[in-house]
Amino acid sequence: MNLQDSPVTEGDFLEVVRILADIVTMEGTLDDKRVKLMGEIAHLIGTDSWVWGFAPLLKPGEQPVYLFQNLGGFDEERMSRLLMAVEHTDTGAMTAPLAEALIQTGAHVTRLRKHIVTDQRFESSPAEPYWRAADIGPLILSARPLEGRGNTIIGFYRPVSAPPFTEREARIAHIILTGVAWLHEASTPNPVVHDIPKLPPRCRLILNQLVHGRVRKEIARDLGISLHTVNDYIKQIFRHFDVHSQMQLISRLKNGDGHDVKQLPQAGPQP
Known part of the structure; x- marks a missing residue:
C-alpha cells in the first residue's frame, strides 16, 4: 500500500505494529487479550466504548443474534439500553448490508455507519430512539466470518453529540482486527x-x-x-x-x- 494514497499515516502503522506485537506476546486469558486489544484500538481511534461479540446468526433478512463476550465503556444501565437497541427488529433490517458484504466477500469486513445505512434511513428508523437512549451515534462495525460457526462481531461507538468516525479510523481498526485472526478463531464460544x-x-x-x-x-x-x-x-x-x-x-x-x-x-x- 502506498502511504501517499492511504488515509493511514506512517505513525499509525507504527502504532499498529506495536499493538499487534503487544497482544501476541502478552500473557493472560483470551478475555484479557481481547480487552487489551480493544482498549488499545479505542485509544488510537478516539472512541468512547466498544463491544466484542459472537453472532451465531447474521444473515440478510433475518434478525441478527449476538452474544456479547466483552464490553468497554458501558455502565450497567447503558449496557441495557445498548442491548435493547441491538435487539430492535429494525436494527436488524438496517444492518443487512453488513451481512450481505460478509457473504459476498467471505472475508473480514469493517464499515462506518454511513456505509451500512444512510443517515436519513437511520434517523427515521423506529430503532433510532433506542440508540439515542444508549447515547450512541457514530459507529464502526467489524465482522469476521468463522467457517461453519458464525461470525465475530465488533463495534466501536461514540456519543450522539460526537463527530463521526473517519475513513482513517475505520481503516486502522480493520488493519489491527484482521491482524489477530488467531484471536477470532480461538475465542469462538462453545457450539451450544x-x-x-x-x-x-x-x-x-x-x-x-x-x-x-x-x-x-x-x-x-x-x-x-x-x-x-x-x-x-x-x-x-x-x-x-x-x-x-x-x-x-x-x-x-x-x-x-x-x-x-x-x-x-x-x-x-x-x-
Missing part, C-alpha cells in the same frame, strides 16, 4: 451458543445480561419490567440450556458442560 437464535428476543436480551453477571433486580429496573417477569424469562433460559443457575449458564456457554464446580471423586470405605 448456536441454540441462542431459538430463544425469543427478550430472552436473548436478558441472556446477555446474565452472562455479564447482572443480578435480577438490576435487569428488571433497567428494562422497565417486573422482577416476576424477569424470573419467568430466566426460567425459560435455564430450561433451554438445561442449567439450574447463572453460574452453570455461563459455564455451559463457555465450556458446554453446564457445570460450575468439578465433582470430586467420592471417598471409598475407610479401613
Whole structure:
C-alpha cells in the first residue's frame, strides 16, 4: 500500500505494529487479550466504548443474534439500553448490508455507519430512539466470518453529540482486527451458543445480561419490567440450556458442560 494514497499515516502503522506485537506476546486469558486489544484500538481511534461479540446468526433478512463476550465503556444501565437497541427488529433490517458484504466477500469486513445505512434511513428508523437512549451515534462495525460457526462481531461507538468516525479510523481498526485472526478463531464460544437464535428476543436480551453477571433486580429496573417477569424469562433460559443457575449458564456457554464446580471423586470405605 502506498502511504501517499492511504488515509493511514506512517505513525499509525507504527502504532499498529506495536499493538499487534503487544497482544501476541502478552500473557493472560483470551478475555484479557481481547480487552487489551480493544482498549488499545479505542485509544488510537478516539472512541468512547466498544463491544466484542459472537453472532451465531447474521444473515440478510433475518434478525441478527449476538452474544456479547466483552464490553468497554458501558455502565450497567447503558449496557441495557445498548442491548435493547441491538435487539430492535429494525436494527436488524438496517444492518443487512453488513451481512450481505460478509457473504459476498467471505472475508473480514469493517464499515462506518454511513456505509451500512444512510443517515436519513437511520434517523427515521423506529430503532433510532433506542440508540439515542444508549447515547450512541457514530459507529464502526467489524465482522469476521468463522467457517461453519458464525461470525465475530465488533463495534466501536461514540456519543450522539460526537463527530463521526473517519475513513482513517475505520481503516486502522480493520488493519489491527484482521491482524489477530488467531484471536477470532480461538475465542469462538462453545457450539451450544448456536441454540441462542431459538430463544425469543427478550430472552436473548436478558441472556446477555446474565452472562455479564447482572443480578435480577438490576435487569428488571433497567428494562422497565417486573422482577416476576424477569424470573419467568430466566426460567425459560435455564430450561433451554438445561442449567439450574447463572453460574452453570455461563459455564455451559463457555465450556458446554453446564457445570460450575468439578465433582470430586467420592471417598471409598475407610479401613
